[in-house]
Ligand SMILES: [Zn+2]
């Protein structure tokens with residue numbers, strides 16, 4: 001007879017891995033660390049060091065997401081009310097940045113290997129996209145990885161008419177004006193702006209009153225091109241403002257699942273002017289028409305190694321992406337695929353440096369940063385889930401980019417066409433329920449916002465902790481002491497994840513205890529008090 005563990009008991013037993021993850025999260029330890037090999041060039045000693053995954057979403061890694069949000073808040077606060085011009089110097093890539101780039105190369109290699117083996121590549125794609133965002137945020141802009149595509153010189157730019165806005169000569173300052181009160185006090189006001197997309201139909205409690213009437217097609221296209229509209233708004237703002245306007249902005253979901261924009265702006269303009277700029281801002285999407293379905297169901301273009309995609313019946317080669325754009329350029333009656341504008345609902349607030357309002361705006365701005373756009377819909381609420389599902393369906397056949405397989409549906413070969421593309425099955429981020437059309441960056445920071453990049457903020461925090469603990473930063477003393485390289489999957493001396501997580505927790509415990517001792521010394525408290533506090537801490541953590 002075998003001993004049967006009742007099902008209910010089995011379900012109540014949490015997996016050891018989950019328990020370890022919970023503890024790690026309590027201590028702010030990354031639960032998906034990337035092992036890197038660190039080689040000490042002085043001693044030749046090789047060690048596995050876990051680099052935090054750097055995820056920005058709570059669903060991926062709560063510890064990294066929380067830390068990222070805190071760093072973003074610090075970055076926003078730092079630049080908002082600067083009193084002197086930031087000094088921007090192009091930095092040599094730091095060690096951290098180099099790891100990111102190496103990691104990127106490794107991930108790409110794994111992804112290619114997976115694809116060659118016919119395995120799913122989605123996890124890699126996601127990780128690569130996230131990493132790209134982090135590489136950009138770390139201040140390594142431009143062509144780090146040697147990937148670049150030549151820009152199309154013939155362009156439809158002539159059709160992007162500049163809106164009718166007053167234009168001022170731009171002063172070479174990024175600082176806003178100050179105002180001196182009669183009592184001599186100097187005020188440095190800034191702005192907090194919220195911009196939304198137009199209405200797609202009446203909404204109550206975040207869901208359409210009549211889903212049949214709600215314009216999902218427009219909502220889908222607006223979400224897909226929202227980041228371009230933001231770019232235009234910034235261009236127009238700078239054109240009108242008369243100074244080099246700097247901003248820190250986040251893209252967040254509204255309850256109706258449309259993206260909207262919160263923007264902290266350094267300096268101030270009259271509210272009426274901001275409204276005028278928002279109302280005059282639009283973006284035209286000059287892509288080929290996507291309103292006539294040419295191929296559908298099983299009647300799809302066929303891949304030919306030499307010619308690309310051809311008609312399944314006639315064998316005629318479909319126009320390539322460049323040919324389709326040329327035809328668009330040549331047609332004097334052509335219309336843009338889509339024109340996107342902001343909705344009338346907007347909010348403009350004046351904010352003073354160091355005020356309570358400023359802090360509240362920063363919290364508000366970063367409130368949902370650890371959640372994805374799609375998380376704004378509660379999957380447990382059938383009405384909200386239905387609304388989200390309709391939006392995903394509207395996005396399914398919408399081309400998300402020039403290389404989207406959906407172009408085949410409209411009789412055009414996608415840019416960089418390759419075999420096995422299928423309309424309705426694009427792997428692009430924008431089509432996914434988490435993103436609901438918006439695949440752009442969630443945090444947008446202008447180049448001269450502050451003197452620091454996110455990586456430098458991260459470095460600051462680490463240096464502060466090390467200094468507070470009286471530890472010396474070895475790497476700072478000799479930046480060439482260590483070399484790093486990614487660890488491949490078949491290297492055997494990497495301990496299991498649970499072991500590595502517990503080690504990191506133990507390290508945090510040591511650091512916490514050391515910090516508490518320092519604090520106690522500073523406050524002149526006794527050891528008894530200290531042990532009472534740490535007991536209380538443990539109580540809270542439980
Ligand atoms: Zn992490």
Ligand SMILES: [Zn+2]
Pocket residue numbers: 398399400401404405406426427428431
């Ligand atoms: Zn797509």
